[in-house]
Amino acid sequence: MNKEQKPTVTEKPSDMLLACVVTRGKGSQLMNLLRREGASYAVSTFAEGTIPSHILNMLGIAKTKKELVFAFINREIEETCYQSLAHEMKLDQTGHGVAFSIPLCNHPEPPAETKLAATFIIVDKGRGEDVLDLLDELGLRGGTLISAFGGASMTDIRFNLPIQPEKELIFMVAPKEPLPNMLKTLDEKLSFSEPHQGIAITFAITRAIGLYSEEKKGK
Structure with missing residues (x-):
């Protein structure tokens, strides 16, 4: 008797790259958040944030230790990802980090580009x-x-x-x-x-x- 074959599930390829910069030490929390929301892959690396300022340079704190996180997501989950970034990572508040989306391929309904x-x-x-x-x-x-x-x-x-x-x-x-x-x-x-x-x-x-x-x- 032939075993019942399970239907093949094909994952939809990611069509957006989500890049985030957060304070060093927050990268793992951010990657876990994005994976929970449905990101297919996420990776982090150390970086240095720079906001040139004469006062900051005089104090020797113009550079700040950061983590850069790249994640592949589908357009359908972009909104929920940004909601979580604002609610849990406070990226909508000054000094907590930055995130932005880059489209990776052509889309039947191209998203509106920003300025x-x-x-x-x-x-x-x-x-x-x-x-x-x-x-x-x-x-x-x-x-x-x-x-x-x-x-x-x-x-x-x-x-x-x-x-x-x-x-x-x-x-x-x-x-x-x-x-x-x-x-x-x-x-x-x-x-x-x-x-x-x-x-x-x-x-x-x-x-x-x-x-x-x-x-x-x-x-």
Whole structure:
């Protein structure tokens, strides 16, 4: 007698990337929250939050230790995820963190884009501060810096030992309007159009919460 076959259940692929920045030590709580809400995958890494300010720099506290969490979610659970981020993680309040959504693929009913965009900038280690200073001059603040490594194709062999170049990744969310000028300035000041000088990529975002703004500065 043939055993009754169970129907095959196909999980719907995630169509959004949810990126969150929270105070270091909150990453595990955040990942558990997102998995509970239905995120298919979540991962965290350490980062440094930076809000340039002359007063903070004088006090030596311009940098803050952060955790960056990336999670893959479906558009259908985006609303409940943001409700939980506001209710349980307090991301709708000043100083508790930032979250934003990036669409990963075409959708039959594309979500409305905001007037904001996410920017990812990759440079050699030691140049991240130059990028942050440049962004500050342009009035673009609230970037997050992460240490990283170059890919396998960039590995150099010295004394029979593979050496991967160290990199720094800066990402931020900012209004779309000044971004063309930002890309132009990165090229003029840091030679981004030349090989191996840096990469800058911008993505449209559909939603955000907890973003740094001038109203929050100094609070």
